Amino acid sequence: MTIDLEELYKDLHAHPELSFQETRTSEIAAGYLADLGFEVHRSIGKTGVVGVLENGPGPVVMLRADMDALPVKEATGLDYASTAMGVDHEGKDMPVMHACGHDVHVTCLVGAVEVLAAQRDEWQGTLIALFQPAEEWGGGAETMVADGLYDKVPKPDIVLGQHVAPFPAGWFGMRPGVTMASADSLNITLHGRGGHGSRPETTVDPVLMAAATTVRLQGIVSRELAASDAAVVTVGQIHSGTKNNIIPETATMGLSVRTFSDATRDKILGSIERIAQGESTASGASKAPEIQFEEHFPLTVNDPAATGRVAAAFAAKFGETQIIDPGPVSGSEDVGALAKAAGAPLVFWFLGGAEPSLFKDFATTGRLPEDIPSNHSPYFAPVIQPTLTRGTEALVTAAREFLAAKS
Numbered sequence: 001m002t003i004d005l006e007e008l009y010k011d012l013h014a015h016p017e018l019s020f021q022e023t024r025t026s027e028i029a030a031g032y033l034a035d036l037g038f039e040v041h042r043s044i045g046k047t048g049v050v051g052v053l054e055n056g057p058g059p060v061v062m063l064r065a066d067m068d069a070l071p072v073k074e075a076t077g078l079d080y081a082s083t084a085m086g087v088d089h090e091g092k093d094m095p096v097m098h099a100c101g102h103d104v105h106v107t108c109l110v111g112a113v114e115v116l117a118a119q120r121d122e123w124q125g126t127l128i129a130l131f132q133p134a135e136e137w138g139g140g141a142e143t144m145v146a147d148g149l150y151d152k153v154p155k156p157d158i159v160l161g162q163h164v165a166p167f168p169a170g171w172f173g174m175r176p177g178v179t180m181a182s183a184d185s186l187n188i189t190l191h192g193r194g195g196h197g198s199r200p201e202t203t204v205d206p207v208l209m210a211a212a213t214t215v216r217l218q219g220i221v222s223r224e225l226a227a228s229d230a231a232v233v234t235v236g237q238i239h240s241g242t243k244n245n246i247i248p249e250t251a252t253m254g255l256s257v258r259t260f261s262d263a264t265r266d267k268i269l270g271s272i273e274r275i276a277q278g279e280s281t282a283s284g285a286s287k288a289p290e291i292q293f294e295e296h297f298p299l300t301v302n303d304p305a306a307t308g309r310v311a312a313a314f315a316a317k318f319g320e321t322q323i324i325d326p327g328p329v330s331g332s333e334d335v336g337a338l339a340k341a342a343g344a345p346l347v348f349w350f351l352g353g354a355e356p357s358l359f360k361d362f363a364t365t366g367r368l369p370e371d372i373p374s375n376h377s378p379y380f381a382p383v384i385q386p387t388l389t390r391g392t393e394a395l396v397t398a399a400r401e402f403l404a405a406k407s
Helices: 005-014 022-033 102-118 140-146 206-217 219-224 261-283 304-318 336-342 386-403
Strands: 039-044 048-055 060-066 086-087 093-095 124-130 157-167 177-180 182-191 231-240 250-258 290-299 298-304 347-352
Touching: 005 022, 005 102, 005 386, 022 039, 022 102, 022 124, 039 093, 048 102, 048 140, 060 102, 060 336, 060 386, 086 102, 102 124, 102 157, 102 347, 102 386, 124 140, 124 304, 140 336, 157 386, 182 206, 206 219, 206 231, 206 250, 206 261, 206 290, 219 231, 219 261, 231 261, 250 261, 261 290, 298 304, 298 347, 304 347, 304 386, 336 347, 347 386
Parallel strands: 060 124, 060 157, 157 347
Antiparallel strands: 039 048, 048 124, 086 093, 177 298, 182 250, 182 290, 231 250
């Protein structure tokens, strides 16, 4: 069989599915795996699909792709743009788009397993192709592990994966050690005392409390951390009130925290709790704030030795000038949970997906173009080629680095 990867990509892009709802995508992946001779395991971690191809004794290599899309209304204008609607975990109707490139990841993994299955006379070992749900949710990988992933398939000796990013197609970003930040999402509910907007002296205003808390939170990174300890604290949501002349009872705040070490994470989360409590006390609130944690993404940490092997293989395949070190990235991933549960090293790299000609001045200026849409933008649209070809070749090259060669 010969899979038309471009048509597959366009189809997946036009039919995105939200986290833990990837039923159509997972069935497409399962169908290809079955046709290629893989033993297929469906519905691991709700909608996850895993294929196992045993090809004699040797290393067990896992290739991973995530499948879910985002609640974003697409604005690319592409003829294969998504017009899909979905229902999120709160029961709200939402537009859905592959605004983070997971359709690229699925397509490249399908392409890679087709190539590797055709090369079975050249390698030996066990190849695992894992299509993961709910990366955007932050719990898809852990859900698969908790659902008995490694009771159903062999534990890998290496976990490999990639993520499309807005730098030139044909380039790869890779680094040993901490590669992507850990992320925590939390909600804070501040309790005040409501009343008439004309008589604020009879109330405890939670809107003012939320505003003061927001300002104070911005001092954590700038005043409580050393300059060498990178982190991000973002207040992404504030909700309160129903009418202009009513001081409400409560205000809620939604926070996102990104850190590059467990010690920094612990310090920041402790500071957030202290500040929320302090502003509440300073305002005279009679009830302490409530802090509720939601998603958590662990640090993404690449094994140095394994990363060195993949980087050398990529340099030989694609050329040394195509491999860059992007530095620690403040975005987050949950692929590390698959490696951690197996006790296996991880190598995770970035796949360029933007039009290469847009970067003609990068070599001299050192600056990336500012008008290229980034992941999660409604305008995010990786160029189909050479992105799909390079992404497929990268997975094959990395897998062959660890699978044993047949003599």
